[in-house]
Amino acid sequence: MVIKGKTYAQLMALLCLTSIACSLNAQHVVHATRNDKYVAPKSKAVQERLEWFRDQKLCLMMHFGLYSIWGITESWPLSTRDAFWARSDIEWVRDDAEFKRQYYALNKCFNPVRFNAKEIAKTAKRCGFKYVAFTTKHHDGFCLWDTKCTDYKTTSPECPYSTNPNADIVKNLFDACRAEGLGISAYFSKADFHHTDFWEGFGIGTATSRYPTYDIAKQPEKWARFCEFTKKQILELVADYGPIDILWLDGGWLKKERGHDMGIGQMIDAAREIQPNLISVDRMANTAYMDVRTPEQTVPDEPLDCPWESCITISESWGYHYDDSYKPVRQLIHMLIDVVAKGGNLALNVGPMPDGRLPHPALERMEKMGKWLAKNGEAIYGTRVASVASVRSWRFTKGKDGRLFGIRLWSEGERGFKHMLLNFEEKHGEVKRVVHLASGTDIPFKVTIGDYERGVMLDLPHEFSRDEFADVFVVEVEQKKGTLP
Ligand code: GLC
Numbered sequence: 001m002v003i004k005g006k007t008y009a010q011l012m013a014l015l016c017l018t019s020i021a022c023s024l025n026a027q028h029v030v031h032a033t034r035n036d037k038y039v040a041p042k043s044k045a046v047q048e049r050l051e052w053f054r055d056q057k058l059c060l061m062m063h064f065g066l067y068s069i070w071g072i073t074e075s076w077p078l079s080t081r082d083a084f085w086a087r088s089d090i091e092w093v094r095d096d097a098e099f100k101r102q103y104y105a106l107n108k109c110f111n112p113v114r115f116n117a118k119e120i121a122k123t124a125k126r127c128g129f130k131y132v133a134f135t136t137k138h139h140d141g142f143c144l145w146d147t148k149c150t151d152y153k154t155t156s157p158e159c160p161y162s163t164n165p166n167a168d169i170v171k172n173l174f175d176a177c178r179a180e181g182l183g184i185s186a187y188f189s190k191a192d193f194h195h196t197d198f199w200e201g202f203g204i205g206t207a208t209s210r211y212p213t214y215d216i217a218k219q220p221e222k223w224a225r226f227c228e229f230t231k232k233q234i235l236e237l238v239a240d241y242g243p244i245d246i247l248w249l250d251g252g253w254l255k256k257e258r259g260h261d262m263g264i265g266q267m268i269d270a271a272r273e274i275q276p277n278l279i280s281v282d283r284m285a286n287t288a289y290m291d292v293r294t295p296e297q298t299v300p301d302e303p304l305d306c307p308w309e310s311c312i313t314i315s316e317s318w319g320y321h322y323d324d325s326y327k328p329v330r331q332l333i334h335m336l337i338d339v340v341a342k343g344g345n346l347a348l349n350v351g352p353m354p355d356g357r358l359p360h361p362a363l364e365r366m367e368k369m370g371k372w373l374a375k376n377g378e379a380i381y382g383t384r385v386a387s388v389a390s391v392r393s394w395r396f397t398k399g400k401d402g403r404l405f406g407i408r409l410w411s412e413g414e415r416g417f418k419h420m421l422l423n424f425e426e427k428h429g430e431v432k433r434v435v436h437l438a439s440g441t442d443i444p445f446k447v448t449i450g451d452y453e454r455g456v457m458l459d460l461p462h463e464f465s466r467d468e469f470a471d472v473f474v475v476e477v478e479q480k481k482g483t484l485p
Contacts (some may be wrong), residue, residue: 019162019443027399030178038306039287039291045277049245050291050307053279055382056130057340058373059347061311061368063121063187063318064169065138066106069354074319075139078103078193081209089321092421097204102192104202107142107152111160115169115175115356123363124182127370128377129296131183133311133347136170136237138187139210141194143168145241147230152194174241176379183245185281185347186237190251190262193298197226210253229265238278245279246292247271251285265289279285281309299339309345314362320351326361329368333469338367341395341407355444372469375438379405379472391423391455404475405437410466421448422456422473431456436464437472 041047076086078094091101124132124382137143143153146168151158155167166172174184188329191210192198199206200213216223223306238244247268254260268280268289282289293308300308312335314323327335332348350362358366373380382396386404391394406422422445424431434443434456446461458473 001086008291019446021382027190032052038304039286039288039290040306041280041288041291045274046272046279046291049277050281052183052255053246053292053345054307054343054384055344057127057380057383058336058369059131059133059183059185059309059345060120060124060127061133061185061187061347061349062332062352063138063349064112064115064144064352064356065135065319066140066142067138067353068112068320069106069110071322071354073317074135075189075193078203079207079210092483098205099204100204102287103140107156108160108217110154111164111358112169112352112354113161113164115166115172115352117169117173118179120173120352120358121176121180122182123358123366124177125180127183127366129366129371130347130381131245132173132187133187133246134170134173135139135189137189137192137233139189139191139193139251141189141192143233145237147233147236149229150195150336166316170237171241174244178242178472184243185246185248186241186244187248187250188234188237190249190254190264192226194227195423197222197229197231206367211260227262230262230450231270234267234271235274240276243275246281247278248281248283248294250283252282255285256287295344296333297324299335300342300344301450303342304344305391307345308343309347310339311347311349313349313351314365315351315359317351318351320353320359324351324359324361326365327337329365330412330469332365332412333369333372337395337470339385340380341385341389341397343389358359372467375467376470378471379407379437379474383447388424388482394423396424404477406434406473406475407470408466408473409470418460420458422458422475423454424456431475431478432478435456435474435476437474438467439464443473 063074065074072090076082077090078100079086087093092267121477136145141152143150146155147153155162155168161167177184193203196202197209197332198212201211206213214222217260249264254262255270264282264285265287272278279291281292281294283294291303291307293306295308295310297312313327314332317324317438336346350358352358379397384399388396393409397405397411398406399405431445431447435441436444441461441464446457448455448457
């Protein structure tokens with residue numbers, strides 16, 4: 001059999017490749033969302049705090065550390081077995097041990113003299129971000145606070161930044177964020193490639209992976225020491241750095257069911273004796289200490305029935321890269337709207353430059369997002385999932401007062417028109433009134449039930465001026481008896 005020049009065998013091979021590609025893609029999404037089993041936290045204080053969390057919607061995430069100096073992938077190049085992807089842009093690595101030595105030695109030149117925490121916090125607030133997530137320690141083990149547990153930190157005399165009055169970057173940033181009324185999410189890596197009870201001899205001369213270099217069943221006391229160190233560090237952050245809203249624990253591969261029990265539950269319990277409503281994000285743990293699901297670089301297809309936060313980079317990388325490419329602002333605004341319509345938060349990651357400033361292309365995009373949010377924030381912050389999350393170019397959110405927000409996403413080059421179909425089906429309630437949020441204009445409408453054009457036809461007034469990225473229409477709906485709110 002031959003179809004358009006292809007034999008049966010060729011077609012079958014093509015089909016097979018396509019389905020492998022699809023399943024890889026699906027796996028990625030599944031890994032990030034559906035596979036996680038959500039167990040709600042028992043504590044009432046935490047449950048309440050999670051309602052606060054759900055209101056926030058937009059987080060400025062920052063990956064900042066030694067890797068920012070070279071503009072390479074964060075920490076992962078140290079893991080020999082991850083070199084194939086994590087070192088793909090580092091041409092000069094010939095000698096694994098020498099590379100590790102040089103990477104670790106970056107603490108001797110970390111000096112972000114233009115890291116202006118107050119400025120960053122002010123910018124974040126102005127641009128509509130409600131909380132800030134910051135890498136207190138990434139997998140490479142370099143600590144950005146004055147930990148007492150290691151000298152591998154910004155405040156150690158070995159690091160030139162230690163003479164700076166703001167050498168305790170975490171303290172400086174968290175204080176600045178609180179002053180602006182921003183929430184705080186402390187990113188902390190459970191894995192620590194610089195700790196010799198995790199990687200013996202700093203992994204130099206070893207083909208390291210993301211796991212400890214030794215069998216923890218054979219050396220339980222070594223593992224216990226590492227866990228104790230982790231606990232001490234977590235408690236330092238929770239005890240000495242003011243109120244923290246979220247403790248975001250990365251290193252999801254270190255989990256009990258895979259034989260790497262770190263006793264995270266006990267650590268969080270101890271932390272909650274200090275801060276009872278601390279939200280714990282033990283990523284991918286599937287335990288009662290994973291209060292929030294964290295899909296990575298992806299947005300779930302459907303609303304999730306638990307608190308969740310997608311972490312997504314504004315560019316292509318977590319840490320600063322000298323030649324990065326940044327997502328268009330339209331895509332960022334639409335992504336935020338899509339996330340919120342599905343009931344989640346967006347942690348948008350920006351990697352500060354080696355001197356500590358945020359890159360200009362990121363700032364430009366953040367400002368534009370802020371401008372859109374200043375006009376349309378009512379449809380975003382504090383909202384919950386509506387009975388329909390999305391229909392074609394429309395996204396829907398629901399205010400706590402019951403108002404429905406229909407958000408029309410405009411694609412680039414899409415022309416404005418006088419009539420517009422709000423694809424909101426009548427079965428969800430009777431539409432009483434439609435108001436354009438940014439201008440306060442009442443929009444005349446009529447309900448249509450044709451086969452093609454089922455929904456609410458908006459008759460846009462002559463003077464209606466469209467937003468560049470998305471317009472919000474507040475839809476006042478009278479609920480029908482028996483329909484879900
Ligand atoms: C990925 C990266 C890790 C980063 C994290 C943030 O897991 O490998 O380095 O910190 O995403 O979500």
